[in-house]
Amino acid sequence: MELLAFIKIKNIKSLFIKRFLLLVVFFVLSPITIIYANSSESKYFEIILPEGVDLDEFYAVIFRDNFTLEEIIAPLPLPANLEQHVLMALDSLYLEVANILDIQPQGFKTRIEVYLDKSKITETAQLFSVDNYSDVAIYVFMQDTIFISIEDLTSASLGHEIARAIISHYFVVPPPEKVLNILTGYVDMKLGKE
Numbered sequence: 001m002e003l004l005a006f007i008k009i010k011n012i013k014s015l016f017i018k019r020f021l022l023l024v025v026f027f028v029l030s031p032i033t034i035i036y037a038n039s040s041e042s043k044y045f046e047i048i049l050p051e052g053v054d055l056d057e058f059y060a061v062i063f064r065d066n067f068t069l070e071e072i073i074a075p076l077p078l079p080a081n082l083e084q085h086v087l088m089a090l091d092s093l094y095l096e097v098a099n100i101l102d103i104q105p106q107g108f109k110t111r112i113e114v115y116l117d118k119s120k121i122t123e124t125a126q127l128f129s130v131d132n133y134s135d136v137a138i139y140v141f142m143q144d145t146i147f148i149s150i151e152d153l154t155s156a157s158l159g160h161e162i163a164r165a166i167i168s169h170y171f172v173v174p175p176p177e178k179v180l181n182i183l184t185g186y187v188d189m190k191l192g193k194e
Contacts, residue, residue: 042087044094048113053150058114059086062155093155097162100190101183105169111145112158118149139164141174156191163187 038049049058059082090112098104115121118135124147125133128140137148139161146161163184168174175183 040083040087042091044091044108044110045087046109046111047087047090048111050114050116053114053116055083055086058150059089061150061153062089062158093159094162094166096191097159097187098166100187101163101166103166103170105166108166108169110165110169111143113145113147115147115149117151121147121149134160137161139168141168156188159191160184160188 038051038054040047040055047055047058049055094108121133121135121138124140125138128142130138130140134157135149136152136157137146137160139146144165146158146165148158148161164180167180167183174180
């Protein structure tokens with residue numbers, strides 16, 4: 001009888017601990033979803049924007065340099081809203097980079113997580129032990145995510161990280177860093193000329 005009472009108390013404690021941990025996880029992770037409330041999906045990307053930045057601003061920052069995708073998008077019918085236009089432009093950038101590399105990985109879909117400042121890129125690189133990275137953008141293979149800072153971002157730097165993601169998706173084992181640098185350097189050169 002005492003054993004049954006002990007087991008019931010132990011089960012109640014276990015249930016309480018599980019519910020408590022679930023609540024802790026919920027309340028710890030809920031600020032993350034509040035900070036990154038803006039997200040959109042295209043065919044090739046899931047874009048997660050920080051609060052206060054919408055896709056229009058993101059588009060304006062990425063395509064503020066000389067390289068624009070208007071020539072690629074121009075023959076296509078423009079979507080009804082600007083959000084779809086932005087997503088189409090990002091997918092067009094992916095297609096342009098994939099065409100330059102002549103690599104079309106099956107089922108490619110990766111995340112783009114946007115930060116407001118460059119210090120977060122450094123923190124992310126340290127967190128995932130990435131040695132060779134730009135202070136504007138970084139692709140982390142383990143997370144299958146491109147982390148970018150909206151500060152000083154250009155379409156060419158995003159194209160560079162998209163190239164890293166494409167190469168990493170295409171090969172069963174990601175190639176060595178030197179090979180990645182050679183291939184992404186080729187993409188940089190081609191994007192710079194166009």
